[in-house]
Amino acid sequence: MDGRFLNRVAVSVLISVVAMGGALVAVRSIVPDTAPAAPVFRLPDLRAVSIEPYMPRASLAHGTLLAGRICAQCHGFALGSEGNAGPVLAGVVGRNIATLPGYAYSAALRQHAVQIWDDQKLSDWLMAPARYAPGTRMSFAGLSDPQDRADVISYLHTLHTPAPTPITGAP
Template sequence: MGKSGKDSLLGNKIAAGVLTAGLILWGANRIAHIFIPDEAPEKPAIQLAGLTPAAPIAAPSGGQESIIPLLASADAAKGQAFVQQQCAACHTLNQGGANGVGPNLYGVLGGPMFAHAGFSYSDAVKAKAKGNWDYASMNAWLTSPSSFASGTGMSYAGIHNPQTRADVLAYLRTLAASPLPIPAAPPASAAPAQAAAPAAAVAPGIDALFASADTAKGQAVFQQQCSACHSIAKGGPNGVGPDLYGIVGAKAFSAPGFTYSSAVQAKAGQPWTPDSLSDWLKAPNSYASGTAMSFAGIKNDQTRADVIAYLNHNSDSPAKLP
């Protein structure tokens, strides 16, 4: 304390206080970056328990069939609905959109492979980054990401239906200021005139497919396409859609506590048989026109049988499938 009554070290104390505060803020910032990284994770942070990874799909012998002929009848609106249901949780679609679990997809067709600015790709896909995404390479990637780049961090099993992939490609090409031109379809090879036309194969009915239904495959499809809106636990909560535990054999559109649209109320109270569930899952909007459920449906009969077998498994009293 000086003779004037003022603290002669006051300036030093203020400087020391400012320096200490700066060190504390710097340390807090470094700790935050350790515990909350600012890069998108290579693998999803949340893994679904009890779901075994789908095995990679073997590439067709002789190479994959061209997707170009199917683009002529592709429906971009259906592709958009599919992408919104299955892809939008991980990818943004708008121009300049932020990366999420996966990269932003605006301009992806025609753009460089696995090279979106600011996104950290796994080593598995970096090795496949050759040139730009065209229709053939994107078709192969969407068919089975794990077959296209073994070890990829993208856990999506792929789009197995060729027409659905064509719809998705038709939509993705609209996400660009200058959509990638569609090449001319290759000419169809002419069959020998003397060759007799093969007899049309008769697809088995859904009831016959229950005998070969695979609950594990049904679970995988459910987790990929349904679990974002539906729980399947006993006493589980309703979400965007109702809980589905014990749905096979239960009264249709009658889950306690869930508000159904007027479009399905006319069918409420009827029992969910395996066959009626199959009709509903094949095309919800055809089964109940105007339904609020935006799911496009499961067109493959065996896949529907697998899903219904899985739903039936999640019940106190599973029904006897046909």
């Protein structure tokens, strides 16, 4: 082992160290090692909105339209229209949560069964089902506009049993 060989080893070690350091600096400059100040994606805040002031202004016509366009993809509205992905919504207002006989609810929603669907709970649920009952099988992102929720809830109010209002006018 002569001096020149040791020299070469020393130089190559030096080069590797410099290269690694350079790579680290480069990576640091691309990927900041601090968390971003605010999360990029925010779920809606469930405590946020009281639905009460929106109910008197609710449009039944618009609620009927939204229900026909969106909710009808998974729900029947009249008793006897079982067999969809979601439970029949006839009589849902005032009913205990997740208690329609014959429908297999998720454990996530059944946890709420001691409570009754009123306007505020329906609003909270429809704003963000996955926040209201994490693990729910209702794979629907939610209605972010409180007036839309009030409109749909006013439609749900018409779904008395045994004679719910049929959906009309939905395109």
